[in-house]
Amino acid sequence: MDDHTGFASGAAGAKYMSIRSLIPVFADQLSPDLSCLRAGDPDQDHILMMEVRAEGDQVWHHRKKLVYLFSAMRHHARILRHMGWRVDYIALDDPRNSGNFTQEIGRAVNRLGPERILLTEPGEWRVKTMAQSWRDDFNIPVDMLEDDRFLCSHEEFQDWARDRKQLRMEYFYRDMRRKTGLLMKGSQPLGDRWNFDPENRKTPKEEMCFTPPAAFPPDSITREVIDLVTRHFPDRIGKIRPFRMAVERAQAEEAARQFIQTALPRFGDYQDAMLGGQPFMAHSLLSAYINTGLLEPLKLCRMAEQAYHDGHAPLNAVEGFIRQILGWREYVRGIYWLKMPEYAGLNALDAQRDLPGFYWTGDTGMSCMRTVINETMNSAYAHHIQRLMITGNFALLAGINPYQLHEWYLAVYADAFEWVEMPNTIGMSQFADDGLLGSKPYAASGNYINRMSDYCRGCLYDVKDRDGPMACPFNSLYWHFMDRHRDRLAANPRLSNVYRNWDRLEPDKQSACLSRAETVLGQLNTGGL
Secondary structure: OOHHHHHHHHHHHOOOOOOOEEEEOOOOOOOOOOHHHHHOOOOOOEEEEEOOHHHHOOOOOOHHHHHHHHHHHHHHHHHHHHOOOEEEEEOOOOOOOOOOHHHHHHHHHHHHOOOEEEEEOOOOHHHHHHHHOHHHHHOOOEEEEOOOOOOOOHHHHHHHHOOOOOOOHHHHHHHHHHHHOOOEEOOEEHHHOOOOHHHOOOOOOOOOOOOOOOOOOOOHHHHHHHHHHHHHOOOOOOOOOOOOOOOOHHHHHHHHHHHHHHOHHHHOOOOOOEEOOEOOOOOOOOHHHHHHOOOOHHHHHHHHHHHHHOOOOOHHHHHHHHHHHHHHHHHHHHHHHHHOOHHHHOOOOOOOEOOOOHHHHOOOOOHHHHHHHHHHHHHOOOOHHHHHHHHHHHHHHHOEOHHHHHHHHHHHOOOOOHHHHHHHHHHHHOOOOOOOOOOOOOOOOHHHHHHHEOOOOOOOOEOOOOOOOOEOHHHHHHHHHHHHOHHHHOOOHHHHHHHHHHHHOOHHHHHHHHHHHHHHHHHHHOOOO
16 A cells, blocks of 8 residues: 555544644645755654645646646655655545645644644745634644745845836846856856847748657556546546656656757757647646746756756757746746736736637637647646647637636646746736736737648638638737727837738728628637637
């Protein structure tokens, strides 16, 4: 019998003596060097880990995501025990499991009688607010420590953001490069440029093949979790099998090494490219492991940097990879904690249309949407351009409610935690924060998709047509979006050419394009397209 199983079924009724601190550890805190563990003492303190139904039901989580999180938690509990910690692990199907964090904390306080609750700051505003109430709920001190696994603290980001008229990731990223010394030569960036993004937009070729990411067969713990999720979440979206994700630190580190060795050299050139049947391209698939704590972000960046110094990977690839971690990841976390809880409700473009049902099924004639959604349902993954320029772009153009799209992204991707996913959706993808995070809406017609992918070949719709009955929906929706938001967007210098091109069209062509867009939106209302 796996040791987590016996503990989970027997710990709830056990009595322990001399408990100084109860230490909750959450699914995104699977790091042996967590700040609350460094402040704790295995001889006096007790760890609590919980699989609770309320978190599984917060959104309609992909079943592969649930398997990953529960299995990674169980493997981490085993590691903590081997480190000498006493771990009270509450499994989802424990009959005494109350189903939510606060009630499980209360049961543990009654069971163990700790002097205090000691924890690392939760990654989500909702859970942090919940934890802050435990002092009053249970009449016990709550000591909440900083999550120093991130490279920029809340205070540092607030200092950086203070008095700035615009918060732009590029300038934050440069400061983080200076702070860490990554890809720096003294005070100057290697290659005399901070950003090699213009070199990372090569058009893919159909015959291209990429080495698949590292895969790990399920062990007995993971197989048990697969059965658990199958039983308890039978109506959830997403395929569980095959399940090949890393679920413990050693596996995640092996996945990182394999990416550096096999895929990083080509990552830069083709990081924006998309090919049907190759959902991973040269992407790392390491984000889920970083966001749960199985990988350390700075260590991973230094591995990539060393690949450049060793002559193994070009600078544009390494810089692009590091920018995603050191730049975007840290930046969106800063925005999240700076602007929550109000940020969640932002909707600057007043987008009110409901999320179409085909986001859950892939049942649409649009080849690009069908491909990305079906691949998402298979793997609980899509790379950043698929998210931004396919599913996100369509929602932006069609005026989909940004919070509904946020909930969809949070549900379907294994790497999605609210602090990282919400600003990427509300801000970068949907421009619902009115340009706080990004300088312009990431809107594009079918021409972009056709240039950066092979999705348009064989599509039901014609990517070359703008206003005909079978014209690509992205084409007419793009101009409809620009037209209806002209008062807000026309002054944006990055969109001046767009409006000049629109104004050059004859009025009858503009009218036909807008009419086609209205037809597309009407089809959305009736469940078609």
